Every structure is written in C-alpha cells, then in structure tokens.
Amino acid sequence: MTKDAEAPLGVFDSGLGGLTVVRALRQVLPNEDIVYLGDSARVPYGTKGADTVIKYAASCARHLLGQRVKAIVIACNTVSAVAIESMRIDLDLPVLGVIEPGARAAVGASKTGRIGVLATPGTIFSQAYTRAVTTLSTRTEVFGQAAPLLVPLAEEGWTDGDVPRLAARRYLEPLARAGVDVIVLGCTHYPLFFSVIEEEAKKMMGDHVRIVDSASTVAAETRDYFQTRDLLAAPRPRAGKIRLFVTDVPRSFSDMARRFLGDEDVPEAEQVDL
Amino acid sequence: MTKDAEAPLGVFDSGLGGLTVVRALRQVLPNEDIVYLGDSARVPYGTKGADTVIKYAASCARHLLGQRVKAIVIACNTVSAVAIESMRIDLDLPVLGVIEPGARAAVGASKTGRIGVLATPGTIFSQAYTRAVTTLSTRTEVFGQAAPLLVPLAEEGWTDGDVPRLAARRYLEPLARAGVDVIVLGCTHYPLFFSVIEEEAKKMMGDHVRIVDSASTVAAETRDYFQTRDLLAAPRPRAGKIRLFVTDVPRSFSDMARRFLGDEDVPEAEQVDL
Numbered sequence: 223m224t225k226d227a228e229a230p231l232g233v234f235d236s237g238l239g240g241l242t243v244v245r246a247l248r249q250v251l252p253n254e255d256i257v258y259l260g261d262s263a264r265v266p267y268g269t270k271g272a273d274t275v276i277k278y279a280a281s282c283a284r285h286l287l288g289q290r291v292k293a294i295v296i297a298c299n300t301v302s303a304v305a306i307e308s309m310r311i312d313l314d315l316p317v318l319g320v321i322e323p324g325a326r327a328a329v330g331a332s333k334t335g336r337i338g339v340l341a342t343p344g345t346i347f348s349q350a351y352t353r354a355v356t357t358l359s360t361r362t363e364v365f366g367q368a369a370p371l372l373v374p375l376a377e378e379g380w381t382d383g384d385v386p387r388l389a390a391r392r393y394l395e396p397l398a399r400a401g402v403d404v405i406v407l408g409c410t411h412y413p414l415f416f417s418v419i420e421e422e423a424k425k426m427m428g429d430h431v432r433i434v435d436s437a438s439t440v441a442a443e444t445r446d447y448f449q450t451r452d453l454l455a456a457p458r459p460r461a462g463k464i465r466l467f468v469t470d471v472p473r474s475f476s477d478m479a480r481r482f483l484g485d486e487d488v489p490e491a492e493q494v495d496l
Numbered sequence: 497m498t499k500d501a502e503a504p505l506g507v508f509d510s511g512l513g514g515l516t517v518v519r520a521l522r523q524v525l526p527n528e529d530i531v532y533l534g535d536s537a538r539v540p541y542g543t544k545g546a547d548t549v550i551k552y553a554a555s556c557a558r559h560l561l562g563q564r565v566k567a568i569v570i571a572c573n574t575v576s577a578v579a580i581e582s583m584r585i586d587l588d589l590p591v592l593g594v595i596e597p598g599a600r601a602a603v604g605a606s607k608t609g610r611i612g613v614l615a616t617p618g619t620i621f622s623q624a625y626t627r628a629v630t631t632l633s634t635r636t637e638v639f640g641q642a643a644p645l646l647v648p649l650a651e652e653g654w655t656d657g658d659v660p661r662l663a664a665r666r667y668l669e670p671l672a673r674a675g676v677d678v679i680v681l682g683c684t685h686y687p688l689f690f691s692v693i694e695e696e697a698k699k700m701m702g703d704h705v706r707i708v709d710s711a712s713t714v715a716a717e718t719r720d721y722f723q724t725r726d727l728l729a730a731p732r733p734r735a736g737k738i739r740l741f742v743t744d745v746p747r748s749f750s751d752m753a754r755r756f757l758g759d760e761d762v763p764e765a766e767q768v769d770l
C-alpha cells in the first residue's frame with residue numbers, strides 16, 4: 223500500500239461527469255493533489271456487460287497506480303455497482319465508491335424509510351442502490367426512477383430554467399406518489415441540478431424532503447477515511463493540484479469540464495491510451 | 497446482384513432510431529418486405545472512428561446479404577456519412593443512404609440558398625450535409641445546429657408538450673438568426689418532432705420555412721430507384737412483412753420500437769451476434 227499521505231488521490235469515471243466528485247472532494251479536502259482519469263473513449267459504461275466494465279475498471283486502476291495514488295475514488299455509479307469488489311480484492315490500496323456512501327447518507331436521513339433514487343436507466347436497472355440500502359436497513363424501501371434526460375441537459379449546460387425544472391418535476395412525480403422523504407442523486411451529472419431538484423421536490427413533497435448527493439457523500443467519507451488512517455495531506459500554502467487524464471478529448475471538453483468542476487480554471491487534459 | 501424484385505429490402509441503423517425510416521418506407525412502398533437490422537449493442541456509432549464505423553457497417557451488410565435483400569438502405573447518418581462509398585464498392589447491390597436524398601430535397605426546396613441542418617453533434621461535426629449540399633449547389637450555405645437533447649427526448653417518448661417545444665426553439669434560434677428557409681432533420685430520431693419543429697420554425701421564421709425530413713426523402717428516392725429499375729415488389733393482398741434483427745435487446749425495446757415505427761403492431765425482435 224502507498225502509505226504516503228502526500229501522494230495524490232486517484233479519481234476515475236467513465237467520462238467527465240465524475241468531475242462533480244472532484245469538485246466535492248476539493249471542498250472538503252483542499253490540500254489533496256488529485257489525479258483524475260475519465261475513460262471518455264469508452265463512455266458510457268452503463269450499457270456494457272459486467273465483465274467488460276470490470277476489465278475497463280482494471281485498466282483505469284492500473285493507470286492511476288502508475289501515478290502512485292494513495293487511494294482510489296470511483297466516481298462512476300456503474301463501476302461502483304459492478305466492479306468495486308474485484309478492485310478491492312485486486313488492489314492493495316483503499317477503494318471508495320459512490321453508492322455505499324450515498325446509501326448510508328440516505329438511510330441516515332430518512333424518517334419514513336421510503337427512499338427515492340434518481341439515476342441513469344442502467345443504474346436503476348442494476349438495483350445497486352436498492353441492494354446497498356437494504357444491506358444497511360431492512361426497514362427501508364427504495365423507489366428507483368430513471369432520469370435519462372438529465373445527462374444530456376447537464377452536458378449541454380442547460381441546468382437552469384424551465385426545461386430542467388419540467389424534467390425534474392416529471393421524474394419526481396412517481397417518487398412523490400411513492401411518499402419518499404429522501405431522494406438520492408445517483409449519477410455523477412445530477413449534482414448540477416441540485417437546487418432545481420431540491421426546490422421542485424420541496425414544492426411537491428413538502429419542506430421535510432432531503433436531497434442526498436452521492437458526490438458530496440463520497441467526498442465526506444473519503445475525508446473521514448483519510449482522517450482516521452493518517453492519510454490526510456498536510457496543510458500547504460497552495461491548494462492541491464489537479465491533473466486530468468482522458469482517453470479521448472471530447473469536442474466540448476473544456477466547456478464540460480468547467481461546468482462539472484464548477485471552476486473557470488480547468489487544467490489541460492492529457493490524453494492516454496489504456 | 498439480387499435481381500429478384502420480390503426479395504426483401506434491407507435497412508440498417510446503429511440502433512432503433514432507423515425504424516422511422518422503415519415507417520417512411522412502408523408509407524410509399526407498402527408491398528415491400530423489409531428486413532431491419534439495428535446494431536443496438538454497439539450504438540452509438542457517432543462517437544466512433546471512421547475505420548470502426550466502416551468495419552461495423554460491413555458486418556451489418558453481411559448479415560443483410562445473408563437475408564438475400566435486393567438493396568440496402570442505410571438509415572444511420574453516421575454510416576451514410578462515413579461508410580457509404582466503401583459499401584457501394586464492396587457490395588454488388590444498390591446502397592442508399594439518408595444524407596444525399598436529404599441534401600437534394602433541401603437544395604430543391606430552398607429559395608434563398610440558406611439551409612439549416614439539425615442533427616447530432618457527431619453528424620454536424622462531420623460536415624456531411626455541408627459537403628453533400630455544396631456538391632449539389634455552390635450557391636448554397638449550410639448552417640449546422642447540434643440538437644443533442646432530441647435523441648433522449650424521443651427515446652423517452654417525450655415528443656409533445658412544453659419540453660420538446662422549448663428544446664426545439666432553443667435549437668432553431670441560431671438557424672432563425674442565420675436566415676435559413678429550409679431545415680433538414682438530419683437524425684433518425686427527429687421525425688418524431690416533425691410537427692413541433694415545423695410549428696415553432698413557422699412562428700420564428702415565417703410560414704415559408706420548409707422542413708425536410710431525411711427519413712421521408714430517402715423513402716421517396718428508394719421508391720423512384722425501384723421504379724426505374726423494375727425492382728418494385730408486386731402488389732399483393734397483404735402488406736409487406738417486417739423482420740426485425742437487433743444485436744442487443746434494449747430494456748425498453750418494444751416501447752421504443754412502437755414509437756419509432758408509429759405502429760402498435762411491432763414484430764418480435766430476433767437477436768443476432770455480428
């Protein structure tokens with residue numbers, strides 16, 4: 223295991239959406255250097271078979287190991303659902319995924335035990351959140367709602383105004399009918415709609431409804447994990463550096479990266495062949 | 497060449513969107529048997545390199561040849577843009593694509609020589625319509641507008657109401673500013689938005705604006721081609737049959753197929769491994 227607390231933290235995703243996790247990590251771990259790998263040439267993973275996803279995840283992990291990271295955060299819901307166990311077995315370093323922290327936060331926040339999940343059709347179909355939540359608490363029930371429009375809306379930068387609001391209402395309606403009191407945003411792209419979803423959910427379900435964002439929750443768990451294991455980078459005069467690797471440079475790369483990272487100052491991406 | 501006019505017509509696409517072309521073909525060629533192949537396991541093609549698309553197209557064509565088709569219609573814009581020449585060279589039967597007929601219809605319909613194209617980011621980036629239009633007429637100018645939200649909206653069945661209308665307006669605005677008088681729907685999914693796009697375009701640009709739908713135009717050209725070459729199937733008491741092959745059965749297959757085909761009566765899909 224790389225025991226060096228000053229080593230960078232590795233984050234990977236099937237594409238650029240995982241930069242929302244980097245954004246959340248920077249908020250709670252400002253001193254950490256972060257190496258991000260987006261497998262943009264092979265995005266999306268959600269439509270691919272489990273064996274393929276495990277193979278892709280292993281090749282991403284190898285690249286991050288080559289960067290001597292001290293731990294890996296899987297920002298991708300599909301990889302977290304399908305490949306985290308095999309990665310934990312194969313890799314001699316901590317591996318954190320987005321699903322377990324999101325599920326834990328949801329179970330903690332729910333009073334009624336009725337939890338809604340908004341995610342891509344692939345994640346909903348995989349039942350990953352349902353399994354993670356019911357592992358934690360048998361008194362809970364999970365209601366999954368696929369929200370496929372939110373990904374292209376986020377990639378287009380159409381995250382405010384009537385269209386995202388109408389889309390949010392459409393996806394929230396079945397969850398409102400199911401009487402959930404917590405809604406998990408189970409896709410890397412969805413934190414961009416946090417305010418819209420929270421506002422519409424409160425209108426529809428009342429002020430008590432809680433939105434759990436899987437990017438922030440994995441960031442908080444990563445901080446706790448580092449704290450208890452002496453893996454936190456020391457405070458330093460400058461903020462932690464970000465290094466960005468992608469397997470393909472999408473045409474609208476810098477716009478998308480800026481949007482997901484929530485920062486004007488996006489580092490140059492280095493293209494790698496996995 | 498399969499000279500048999502009674503042989504089926506082969507149609508292929510990277511996914512199910514090409515069923516809008518089948519719908520258009522059935523309207524003008526009701527007697528034809530149609531074999532459709534949707535390469536749903538490898539969708540989308542638009543993000544893949546030209547060599548890969550040519551290879552995939554060749555494997556789709558081989559499957560259709562095995563069904564003894566008399567001609568092939570490429571319903572996919574990416575394949576039409578990238579692989580039609582190599583297919584025409586390699587295959588000893590007629591190959592029709594969506595781009596040339598759409599471009600011809602657009603040039604024929606435009607009075608000002610200013611033509612707008614709505615398509616996926618991949619098709620716009622490939623400049624395929626620009627090349628096809630300027631090959632036909634040097635006095636025309638093409639204005640491409642990527643409309644990425646329309647594909648997930650179509651796949652979700654959200655083809656009417658405020659959201660598709662707002663999306664259409666957003667995508668039409670730059671074309672209105674450019675002063676186009678014809679708009680080509682350059683993606684297999686977009687015919688589902690024909691009325692919405694036409695209504696909004698008329699409000700924004702005036703009643704003279706014409707919408708050219710590449711599904712209907714390739715269907716009309718196919719009919720003309722068959723007529724002049726004695727390849728039309730003879731009139732028969734029953735309508736032509738449809739046989740549906742896919743490389744992967746998407747979860748919402750029957751809903752999507754019904755929507756794109758515009759018919760309640762969708763045949764069972766047969767899964768093939770290419």
